[in-house]
Each structure stands twice: as C-alpha cells, then as structure tokens.
C-alpha cells in the first residue's frame with residue numbers, strides 16, 4: 001500500500017522551517033518529502049490547510065487508571081496510588097471491560113496528536129492472559145503504535161514504603177500479609193511469553209519489560225528481567241525516585257540512591273528508560289549519561305501529586321536523553337501530550353536562571369518526539385517526517401483559532417491550545433483519523449459502551465475506594481514520618497541551572 005499526502009505545511013522536525021510539501025509513503029515508511037508526484041499511490045490525501053508534524057510520543061501512562069479520571073485531588077503518590085492499585089476490595093474486570101477501558105485512552109491520545117503510547121498496566125492477581133490480550137487488541141484495533149507492559153514486582157506492593165511494620169496496626173497488616181506474594185517464576189514466564197508474542201521489532205503494538213520499581217523488586221528479579229531484555233533485545237522501563245519518600249526509601253534499603261543501586265547491579269543501559277527521576281543527585285544523572293539510559297519527564301503528574309519536578313535542564317546538559325509523558329489518568333486526569341509539551345516549555349523558565357538558559361518550544365517539542373523515540377528503541381526511525389522514518393504524522397487544521405493568525409507554527413503548536421485542531425492522523429502509514437473522524441473504529445458506538453461499562457463498574461470502584469480509605473490514615477503516618485528523615489543533600493533542585501548561573 002502507498003499513501004500520498006499532498007500540499008500540507010510540513011514541519012518535519014522541531015528545528016525545521018515549515019514548508020508546503022507532499023509526503024510519499026510506501027507501506028509504513030516515508031519515502032519522499034518535497035514537491036513530488038502522486039503517480040502510483042493507492043491513496044491520496046489533500047492536506048491543504050493542515051500543519052503536518054511528527055506524532056507525539058507519550059512515554060508513560062497506565063491504562064488501568066483511565067476510569068479513575070477526575071476522582072482524586074490533593075493526595076500525594078503514596079496515598080493516592082492505593083486507589084488505582086487497591087490492595088483490598090478490588091473486583092476483577094472482564095477482558096471486554098479492560099478493552100473498553102484501554103480504548104478511551106487510545107481515543108484521547110489520537111485526538112490530541114499522539115501516535116505512540118507506552119502503557120504500563122497494573123498486573124492485579126485477577127488480570128488474566130485474556131485481559132492482557134485485550135489491552136494489545138485495543139491498540140491494534142484503533143491503529144495506534146504502542147508498547148505495552150504488565151507492571152512486574154515480586155515483593156508485596158503494599159510493603160514498598162518504609163516503617164510499614166511500625167505504623168500499620170496488626171489488624172490491618174496481617175490480612176494484607178496473608179495474600180500470596182507474587183510468583184517470580186510465573187511472572188518471568190509471562191514476560192518471556194509476551195516478548196515472544198509481541199516483540200516490538202515485529203509488531204506495531206509491542207511488549208516492553210517493566211519492573212515496577214527497585215523497591216518493589218528483589219535484586220534477583222531485577223537482574224532476571226534485565227537479562228531477558230538484553231537477550232531478546234527488548235526495551236525496558238522502571239519507576240524511580242518519583243517522590244521524596246522514595247528517596248528516603250532508597251537510603252534505608254540501599255544506603256545510596258536507587259539509580260546508584262541500579263548502576264551497581266549493572267542494569268543501566270541504553271535500552272532502559274527511567275520514569276520520573278524527580279529526586280536525583282548529580283551522581284545519578286551522571287550514571288544515566290554514562291550508561292546511555294533515558295529519563296522520562298512527567299511534569300503534570302508530578303505537579304498534581306506534589307512530587308516535585310525532575311531537574312530537566314541538568315539531565316539535558318549532562319547528555320541524558322529525555323522523553324515526555326502524561327502519566328496515568330488517576331494522577332493527571334488526561335493523556336493529552338500537547339499539554340505536556342506545553343508544560344515542559346513553560347515550567348522550565350525559572351526566575352533563578354538566565355532567559356538564555358530557559359527551555360524553548362523547539363526543545364520541548366523535540367523531547368516529545370525524538371526524545372521519546374530514542375528512549376523506547378526507535379532512534380532515527382520515529383519523531384521526524386523524513387525519508388526512512390516510520391510514517392507517524394499528525395495534521396492540525398490551520399483554520400482553528402490557535403493558528404490564527406499564523407506567525408510561528410511550532411510555537412503556536414506548543415503554546416496555543418491546539419488539541420481541538422487535530423484533523424488527520426497517520427500511524428504506521430495508515431490514515432487512522434481523517435477529517436477529524438477515527439477510521440479504524442466506530443467511535444460513537446465504543447464511547448457508548450465505555451460509558452455503560454464505567455457505569456456498571458462504578459459501585460465496585462466506590463466499594464474499593466471505601467476499603468482503601470481505611471488504610472490511608474496509616475499510610476499518611478508513614479508519609480509524615482518519612483518527611484522528617486533527611487535525604488541526600490546532593491539531590492538537585494529543578495529550578496536551578498546546572499552551571500549555577502543566575503539571573
């Protein structure tokens with residue numbers, strides 16, 4: 001199959017000058033950009049009046065949170081996370097319910113300019129192979145590029161915070177502790193199975209190895225998963241140092257930072273992307289730079305949960321590749337990457353630094369495209385509209401208010417509110433949205449099903465939240481206690497420039 005997109009205003013990359021051009025696509029690959037000819041193309045799209053830009057890459061969200069949108073506010077991670085991963089009171093979903101839950105995030109992603117998502121799905125005890133298949137199927141059906149993981153940990157999740165035995169009363173602790181621990185061998189077999197079934201080198205919707213976080217995994221398990229990723233050439237990701245409490249946890253568990261611990265284990269590599277990295281030391285950043293690992297910046301989720309901000313400029317200056325992400329809808333309430341790119345540029349203009357050191361719209365857009373591509377194994381294959389690249393392209397309608405008048409397409413794409421301007425999406429060479437309509441699914445029918453499914457699950461969701469609420473006073477005591485424990489004084493604050501120069 002070949003596709004010819006003619007007469008669009010092409011912004012081929014963050015640094016390029018937009019120009020009217022045609023794009024020729026063979027199969028899933030861009031073969032020509034410029035004034036070319038449509039002859040022999042199976043399908044022609046007239047992109048007059050559209051700004052054509054590389055699709056955005058969302059480096060991190062959790063589709064199991066899509067039905068939690070708008071339910072929480074003013075809760076730090078260590079309290080909030082129990083609502084979206086309930087250790088008590090959770091009822092199983094059917095594969096069809098999981099499919100619909102996944103689909104609403106996929107729809108929002110495409111409608112807001114994202115063509116590639118990385119979905120880290122909670123592997124609850126009830127989460128069957130059919131449920132996992134349903135997640136992959138949703139992305140396959142809608143036409144989005146995706147990496148899907150099931151979040152892996154072999155230590156009891158509810159114990160991944162310090163002082164658990166001291167602060168959690170026995171009457172609450174014991175029922176939690178009597179739940180069978182995760183079966184490490186079974187999880188490893190599952191990871192091998194998913195790698196075999198959905199290897200990203202062979203599939204648009206592929207598998208990514210995802211140990212949840214160092215404090216939730218034994219070193220043995222981390223090493224086994226690292227070895228699997230190395231042997232089978234898979235991307236890998238992990239949460240690290242999202243909150244101050246986690247920095248305290250690292251000190252208590254390892255007597256050093258989590259990143260230093262991963263470096264010591266030999267796990268850091270170019271295939272590894274670390275989510276959050278908020279509470280990083282200069283030494284941590286150096287470890288990532290030396291190993292070629294990536295960091296994934298989740299500015300809006302980190303703001304919403306009061307976690308702090310990753311010191312982005314320090315990572316960039318050290319040469320660490322950075323991807324951008326929304327994080328899940330339980331924390332951030334949206335998977336809209338246009339707002340994440342915007343926040344990335346806006347947040348990194350600190351009064352503590354010289355304006356010349358502030359992050360520009362171009363830099364933020366590059367992180368949201370090429371940064372994501374490099375972090376997840378698509379360096380030089382995704383994130384630009386150039387011959388040889390995979391054809392993931394978004395068309396924004398220039399007749400929408402955000403682009404009127406048109407002074408600087410890229411800055412308006414980043415700083416103006418352009419979400420409603422998405423008109424055309426080409427993913428893997430297929431027009432999965434045209435004239436604002438999703439072409440691979442019946443969107444209105446699915447939305448109706450999603451709404452009725454959510455309605456049918458509401459009572460069980462509320463019951464689960466009520467059960468979790470009983471635990472929160474004790475987790476709150478743990479949070480409060482951790483606040484009094486000093487953290488490494490070398491942790492870098494986000495609003496100072498690495499050079500130390502100030503305005």
Ligand SMILES: [Zn+2]
Nearest residue numbers: 062239275327
């Ligand atoms: Zn996460």
